[in-house]
Amino acid sequence: xxxxxxxxxxxxxxxxxxxxxxxxxxxxxxxxxxxxxxxxxxxxxxxxxxxxxxxxxxxxxxxxxxxxxxxxxxxxxxxxxxxxxxxxxxxxxxxxxxxxxxxxxxxxxxxxxxxxxxxxxxxxxxxxxxxxxxxxxxxxxxxxxxxxxxxxxxxxxxxxxxxxxxxxxxxxxxxxxxxxxxxxxxxxxxxxxxxxxxxxxxxxxxxxxxxxxxxxxxxxxxxxxxxxxxxxxxxxxxxxxxxxxxxxxx
Numbered sequence: 709x710x711x712x713x714x715x716x717x718x719x720x721x722x723x724x725x726x727x728x729x730x731x732x733x734x735x736x737x738x739x740x741x742x743x744x745x746x747x748x749x750x751x752x753x754x755x756x757x758x759x760x761x762x763x764x765x766x767x768x769x770x771x772x773x774x775x776x777x778x779x780x781x782x783x784x785x786x787x788x789x790x791x792x793x794x795x796x797x798x799x800x801x802x803x804x805x806x807x808x809x810x811x812x813x814x815x816x817x818x819x820x821x822x823x824x825x826x827x828x829x830x831x832x833x834x835x836x837x838x839x840x841x842x843x844x845x846x847x848x849x850x851x852x853x854x855x856x857x858x859x860x861x862x863x864x865x866x867x868x869x870x871x872x873x874x875x876x877x878x879x880x881x882x883x884x885x886x887x888x889x890x891x892x893x894x895x896x897x898x899x900x901x902x903x904x905x906x907x908x909x910x911x912x913x914x915x916x917x918x919x920x921x922x923x924x925x926x927x928x929x930x931x932x933x934x935x936x937x938x939x940x941x942x943x944x945x946x947x948x949x950x951x952x953x954x955x956x957x958x
Contacts, residue, residue, distance in 0.1 A: 758792030765793070769801040781843070787851035795858065804872045806859075810847045813888050814838035815876030818847075822859035823871045832856050841880060883916045893943075900946065907939035908932075 755761065768774045776793060778786040797803040808815060820828035821835035829835040832853045839848035856874070863871040879885045886908050893901045910932035914921040925931030 758789055758796060761793065761796075765796050765800065768793075768797060774803070781846055782849075784851060787849070791851060791855040791858075794855070798862065798872055804870070806872065806874045807877050808847065808874070809878055810876035811839070811841070811878055811880045811885075812876040813881055813884050814840075814847070815874060816888070818852075818856055819874045822856050822874050823863055823868070824860060832860075880918075882918050882921065883911070886911065900943070903942065904939055907935045910935045 753763075755764075758765075774797060776790045778790070780786070794803070794806060817828070817838040818835050821832060829837075835856065836848040836853060839846075859872055859874065866872075890901065890904060890908070893904050911921065914924065921931070925933070
């Protein structure tokens with residue numbers, strides 16, 4: 709988190725650019741640790757917590773995407789401060805989309821809970837039960853539970869378009885994720901479910917084993933990327949045409 713943040717700050721000031729240029733000239737000869745430390749001492753800003761991070765929040769407010777990293781997975785303090793910063797961006801600047809390095813289906817179950825859907829579980833513990841594969845502790849923990857409860861309260865009086873969502877951008881559960889895609893397409897009129905099933909047949913030889921598929925794709929070039937990308941493009945084009953038709957009718 710701090711390494712990434714320092715680099716971002718370094719590139720945004722002339723004095724920092726000088727440090728970087730000096731460092732780049734010397735790095736070919738010798739990594740000058742003292743020069744790096746001088747740059748950090750000169751440019752680093754003290755962080756005392758989200759409540760006092762007004763300058764940071766103000767700068768982040770105009771960004772389309774705000775990336776909040778961490779120096780180690782599972783560290784409570786990182787989760788707590790990241791949640792606090794997210795709450796400020798949501799309440800003060802209208803951010804509505806939280807995307808995490810988590811499994812898509814599991815995060816979507818939690819997303820349904822924070823949006824108050826009726827079939828999303830009776831409480832946050834139940835909503836977090838989908839995080840059952842390793843590393844479950846990355847997202848099924850006290851800090852995320854507290855954030856989810858806060859999001860649910862925040863969303864309570866909001867329309868569906870105004871509610872803040874919680875989404876995963878990873879697909880650890882490859883086969884479960886494909887099942888979710890087929891279920892979703894099955895609920896959408898004109899989604900061509902059969903075409904999706906044919907495209908995903910490419911994965912069948914691997915018998916639900918992510919490791920076998922990963923080795924085959926990475927080492928032998930036998931992945932299913934082409935089939936899946938082609939399917940997504942076709943679905944995207946079909947929905948675009950459908951939306952244009954709806955707009956004409958309106």
